[in-house]
Amino acid sequence: ERGNEMKNIRIGTIGCGGIANGVHLPQLSKLEGVEIAALCDVNPKALAETGDKYGVPEGRRFTDYCQLIACPEVDAVDICTPNSFHCLMAMAAVEAGKPFCVEKPVGIGSDEVERLRDAAKEAGIPAMVCFSYRFMPAVRYARRYVDDGKLGRINSVYVQYLKDSAFMKGRRLDWRFVREYARYGVSGDLGVHLLDLAAFLAGPVSKVSADLQTVVKERKRLDSEETAPVETDDTCNFLAEFADGALGTFGITRCAMGHKNTISMDVYGDKGAIRFNLNHNDRLWMLEDEKFEEHAVPEEFFAHSVQMKEFIDLLRGAPDRYTPGLDDGLACQKVLDAILESSENRCWVKIR
Secondary structure, rough: OOHHOOOOOOEEEOOOOOOHHEEEEEHHHOOOOEEEEEEOOOHHHHHHHHHHHHHHOOEEEEEHHHHHHOOOOOOOOEEOOHHHHHHHHHHHHHHOOOOEOOOOOOOHHHHHHHHHHHHHHHHHEEEEEEOHHHHHHHHHHHHHHHOOOOOOOOEEEEEEEEOOHHHOOOOOHHHHHHHHHHHHHHHHHHHHHHHHHHHHHHHHHHEOOOOOOOOOEEEEEOOOOOEEEOOOOOEEEEEEEOOOOOEEEEEEEEEOOEEEOEEEEEEEEEEOOEEEEEEHOOOOEEEOOEEEEEEOOOHHHHOOOHHHHHHHHHHHHOOOOOOOHHHHHHHHHHHHHHHHHHHHHOEEEEEE
16 A cells, blocks of 8 residues: 555646646646656647646647547546536546546536546546635635534525636637637636535535626637627626525626635624635634634644645545545536526526
């Protein structure tokens, strides 16, 4: 067993864009016993720059993801691509018998995510969904507080995700604005994180009533000065009812001037309440004597704060009990689909 723990793990990353270079690859490069063995991207420039940065041999730089997955020097696959490719690539990893982690949302519809979940489960393939905020110390501490029964029965959840990225100077029509590749706008790009956090602390959502809007209605294409319509939402506001009867209010936007990445959450029960803002992820506010008091998160809750380390621990057969898997991804996907349906039909939608 110790030999398995110490084995050098060779990762192949598909997608050399912002999330790979901003989170996945920097974290992987710092982990002992981990090698960034192969890369794949359809953009030759991004592939070359990322390959040079992480010392990946040119013979293991691919433009075809099937070649990366088949590469014998790749033990596990890291999927960092637009949403519409997630399930396709993950299913190829399953068929090759290779574990994988995949960015969120897992797919562009709950049907394909369910097929992937079932295939991975049947094949016994370990998989992780990159719900990165679940690894934050304040969130883990909040979960302990809930598990200890200090909130009592939860009745209300209020969640916000505020960004100003819709107004990023010179931002063009990247894949997040194209329905074919993203399907969801901020609902899937940002809101899915909130869905996972809410489920992590308050249990599953049972129905939603949503309103989606596009604020910046057209952008210049990536490859020309021609403008084209934005096809996905910039703001997503919805009410939710949880399976245990609690009510939730969610506000997600990339049009909040002055906010680079603000995630806050309040959870109220009949015995207490907690609050956190992940711009200060080492702090948790707890209700004491009818007012909120700030508490430093104990050191023990920082042990699982590096997302890609959690993936490596999973591969080594020692997963953290809270590492998000495909069941978690599917649960969030079903809510995302209900949000789209609710906004389109202007009605409450039950999660199916």
